[in-house]
Amino acid sequence: MELKLILESLLFSAQKPLSVKELRDVLAAAAGHEAADATAKSLARVKESELTAALEQLVREHETAARSYRLTCVAGSWQFVTQPEFGPWLRALVGVKARPPRLSLPALETLAIISYRQPITRAQIEQIRGVNVDATMQTLMERGLVGAVGRAEVVGRPPTYGTTALFLEYFGLRGLEDLPAADELRRIVIERPPAPVTADPGLATTAPEQLALQPAAPQPGESGNESPVGAKDSSPGQAK
Amino acid sequence: MGIFRKLRNAGRVILEMVNFYIALAQVWQKNQNRAVTSQKTSGQYFSFSFRHCKPPAPVLEFSQFIQRMAEYKVQFEVFEGPLDLLLYLIKKEEVDIYEVNLTRLATQFIEYIDLMRQFDLEIAGEFLVMASTLMYIKSRELLPVDQQVQVEGEEEGEDPRWELIRQLVEYKKFKDAAARLQVLEAEQENIFPRLPGKLEFESAAPPPRPDVSIFDLLNAVNGVLQRFTRREDQGDIFEDKWIVSEKIEVILRVISGRGSMRFAELFERAASRSEVVCTFLALLELIRLRQLVCSQPEAFGEIEIRLAAPPAETPATPEPAAAPASEPVAAAETNPQSAIPKSQSESHGT
Numbered sequence: 001m002e003l004k005l006i007l008e009s010l011l012f013s014a015q016k017p018l019s020v021k022e023l024r025d026v027l028a029a030a031a032g033h034e035a036a037d038a039t040a041k042s043l044a045r046v047k048e049s050e051l052t053a054a055l056e057q058l059v060r061e062h063e064t065a066a067r068s069y070r071l072t073c074v075a076g077s078w079q080f081v082t083q084p085e086f087g088p089w090l091r092a093l094v095g096v097k098a099r100p101p102r103l104s105l106p107a108l109e110t111l112a113i114i115s116y117r118q119p120i121t122r123a124q125i126e127q128i129r130g131v132n133v134d135a136t137m138q139t140l141m142e143r144g145l146v147g148a149v150g151r152a153e154v155v156g157r158p159p160t161y162g163t164t165a166l167f168l169e170y171f172g173l174r175g176l177e178d179l180p181a182a183d184e185l186r187r188i189v190i191e192r193p194p195a196p197v198t199a200d201p202g203l204a205t206t207a208p209e210q211l212a213l214q215p216a217a218p219q220p221g222e223s224g225n226e227s228p229v230g231a232k233d234s235s236p237g238q239a240k
Numbered sequence: 241m242g243i244f245r246k247l248r249n250a251g252r253v254i255l256e257m258v259n260f261y262i263a264l265a266q267v268w269q270k271n272q273n274r275a276v277t278s279q280k281t282s283g284q285y286f287s288f289s290f291r292h293c294k295p296p297a298p299v300l301e302f303s304q305f306i307q308r309m310a311e312y313k314v315q316f317e318v319f320e321g322p323l324d325l326l327l328y329l330i331k332k333e334e335v336d337i338y339e340v341n342l343t344r345l346a347t348q349f350i351e352y353i354d355l356m357r358q359f360d361l362e363i364a365g366e367f368l369v370m371a372s373t374l375m376y377i378k379s380r381e382l383l384p385v386d387q388q389v390q391v392e393g394e395e396e397g398e399d400p401r402w403e404l405i406r407q408l409v410e411y412k413k414f415k416d417a418a419a420r421l422q423v424l425e426a427e428q429e430n431i432f433p434r435l436p437g438k439l440e441f442e443s444a445a446p447p448p449r450p451d452v453s454i455f456d457l458l459n460a461v462n463g464v465l466q467r468f469t470r471r472e473d474q475g476d477i478f479e480d481k482w483i484v485s486e487k488i489e490v491i492l493r494v495i496s497g498r499g500s501m502r503f504a505e506l507f508e509r510a511a512s513r514s515e516v517v518c519t520f521l522a523l524l525e526l527i528r529l530r531q532l533v534c535s536q537p538e539a540f541g542e543i544e545i546r547l548a549a550p551p552a553e554t555p556a557t558p559e560p561a562a563a564p565a566s567e568p569v570a571a572a573e574t575n576p577q578s579a580i581p582k583s584q585s586e587s588h589g590t
Binding site: 179 | 364366424
């Protein structure tokens with residue numbers, strides 16, 4: 001009997017999502033049974049990495065089979081869920097899911113910043129959003145999506161915030177690395193554009209970069225071709 | 241004099257109302273075809289909702305007159321802060337953030353702030369900070385580099401324009417991330433987990449109901465008696481109006497009708513200390529006779545009195561009540577539900 005099929009049967013009839021550790025405990029308990037056969041005994045000390053690999057394979061198999069349900073891992077626990085496109089019928093069958101109201105856009109923005117940049121202080125969030133986040137933070141804390149995780153080692157030791165397991169459950173994420181575009185947003189490196197940022201054709205002046213070059217040329221007593229750096233250095237020279 | 245003032249005040253109120261409706265109608269006119277909606281969310285600085293806003297009928301007749309009046313520029317979306325407003329302005333310009341013209345942006349930004357002021361909206365401090373940053377950037381661009389004042393401590397490389405652009409790009413990325421989270425959130429609403437029913441192989445045992453000891457009952461009845469400590473004059477002697485056997489009947493009647501009752505209910509209508517004592521003795525007697533069972537579903541919870549399960553054995557030999565009752569009770573051993581002959585119980589009296 002294959003490990004992945006055993007796991008499938010366990011997850012099929014489990015009352016709640018099972019973590020890899022819980023699955024391993026079940027396998028160990030089954031091996032400890034009197035009537036355990038050789039297969040069960042061989043799985044007594046199965047590694048967690050093997051279990052994960054088997055589960056991943058199971059996920060791929062369900063994907064290729066294109067069933068109406070799939071195996072998924074939310075916040076580290078595996079379970080069978082239906083595909084979202086069958087929502088309308090399921091709602092008719094079991095009723096609307098008991099979920100708190102959808103989050104507002106400011107709350108989602110704040111949550112996005114926290115989820116990608118945790119641990120993060122309130123001041124850092126405000127710096128990114130450019131507005132006060134007290135109210136939104138309170139909402140997020142009340143809903144249990146974020147929580148204080150520690151204190152920043154800066155003056156005042158402000159509390160730092162991070163997302164909770166409920167956050168992963170709420171968005172159906174396996175873990176933080178499962179966040180969309182996680183690597184990109186975790187630490188954004190913004191390339192400085194080579195061209196000058198502003199140059200309004202209607203304005204009398206040109207960009208400051210270009211202006212810096214101009215005074216260098218007509219200055220009397222200076223040897224003609226100087227670099228802009230040289231032009232800057234010339235002013236203290238004149239004072240002498 | 242007084243009448244004139246009143247008239248003038250009334251006129252002013254009417255004028256204000258008319259002005260308000262005119263403004264409302266203007267706003268509505270401008271937005272008839274424009275989807276200006278807003279959600280009621282926390283953390284927003286201003287929000288307008290015109291979609292459901294219909295002008296009252298008489299104002300419609302004003303509309304032509306209104307159109308000639310000064311134009312209102314209402315095109316508010318919901319901005320969550322100065323960065324959001326800036327992004328909106330950049331989007332309107334249809335240029336890349338990196339190539340945006342900050343001087344023109346500064347002008348537009350300040351126009352918006354003026355607009356907010358016209359609407360008497362409270363302008364949050366963040367908007368003013370951003371406006372001053374933009375003005376600073378704009379003013380810097382008007383000066384050649386060597387005439388610019390070098391702020392002490394500020395590094396050569398720190399260009400306020402660049403700082404702003406960097407902040408905008410970062411904010412934009414998180415705004416997009418928020419949109420992706422919103423999609424995930426909506427998708428989660430349509431995903432249903434498989435939740436198999438509990439597999440029941442063993443008969444589920446009823447939850448344990450801890451029995452109540454005599455001390456719990458005494459504590460409870462003490463609480464009830466507290467009500468009467470002050471009220472009664474100790475010196476007088478009353479005839480005993482209450483007898484235990486009567487109370488036994490009352491309790492049994494109530495409980496057989498309803499199945500169970502709370503401890504406090506027993507004494508709800510008790511008028512005197514002696515009545516409480518009498519009722520309590522009746523309860524104790526019924527427990528002794530295994531007619532009733534007391535239990536306390538949770539610690540410090542209300543004590544619950546129920547009919548005992550079909551008695552395994554009927555108490556054959558009733559002992560005389562040891563409690564300090566004025567009248568010992570005749571045990572209703574054989575047929576508790578039926579009325580206990582009063583004469584019998586009284587005849588046993590001391």
